[in-house]
């Protein structure tokens with residue numbers, strides 16, 4: 001067995017480092033599932049999640065990963081045979097689109113290049129072409145974790161409005177929430193999808209949908225079979241039904257603590273911290289790429305994600321070797337490339353419970369790994385990151 005000294009720096013783009021405060025909050029005896037303590041906790045968490053989504057819409061909590069929330073969003077609003085429009089952003093738009101098809105929906109998939117965000121004008125054209133309003137929903141991934149590209153949500157809303165199209169607008173914020181601005185109501189999002197294990201700093205296992213009146217009203221007459229996910233039977237007078245059974249009590253205790261931490265920092269503070277860390281990582285990658293095969297995947301500066309950086313490489317770099325060395329020697333966990341970027345990229349997560357020393361430590365460890373593995377790279381990524389953080 002490999003002994004790894006020191007703290008683990010979980011620099012993967014989910015799950016992310018879990019704060020001790022959150023771990024301690026979870027390490028408590030369970031509460032009575034129908035007792036007043038859990039009820040009060042649960043009401044508070046549902047209300048406070050609305051502040052994170054910046055919405056007045058109803059929030060639903062699932063004891064599930066992000067895939068569960070994807071399925072909840074689709075199965076609550078659509079009927080078999082309905083068409084959804086899915087702009088390709090990367091691996092996660094692919095997977096969501098495939099899930100839609102597996103539920104009996106049809107997906108109109110709009111090809112993308114995995115390096116740029118959703119093109120609002122292309123969305124508008126597709127919706128204008130859809131004279132009979134066969135498209136029932138637009139499914140958009142805010143930050144695609146495979147590509148580290150963040151797309152412009154208000155611009156896509158504007159495109160839907162310009163086409164005067166009634167499709168529901170659903171946005172996956174699994175990798176963007178808390179790392180970058182997201183305003184569900186102001187931006188006209190009908191359904192928000194999220195999960196707890198990234199910006200929300202929680203142990204994996206909870207996911208969320210927020211659904212506005214329009215989405216919930218449409219859902220009353222749609223017929224994809226659903227039970228556990230069903231918005232219509234959750235949030236009733238009986239608290240037990242809010243979770244379709246026994247609530248994930250200890251996860252909710254952890255989430256309460258994580259939300260408290262976010263409110264202590266403020267959402268704006270969290271967005272700014274993520275931006276600072278992202279800028280530092282990008283500064284280092286710029287230097288590595290000045291004399292080596294390293295390039296930011298996200299082409300446009302304004303679309304570069306705050307929570308994750310995908311770095312393109314060539315055949316001279318072996319991602320497995322890099323990951324293993326960083327993991328075993330320095331206790332730093334990195335993300336590998338996903339989908340068609342598998343073997344062609346690696347990813348540094350800088351979301352959730354992350355700060356400057358963690359990012360500098362991770363970048364330094366990667367540079368040491370480059371040296372030991374003999375990978376050609378521009379020297380001085382860490383000083384460039386220090387410079388970036390010094391200016392911030």
Ligand SMILES: Cc1ncc(COP(=O)(O)O)c(C=O)c1O
Pocket residue numbers: 013014065066067068092141143144145172173174175195
């Ligand atoms: C943007 C995005 N959407 C969806 C998912 C799927 O979430 P989960 O793995 O929790 O099911 C992920 C996971 O990384 C993601 O990053």
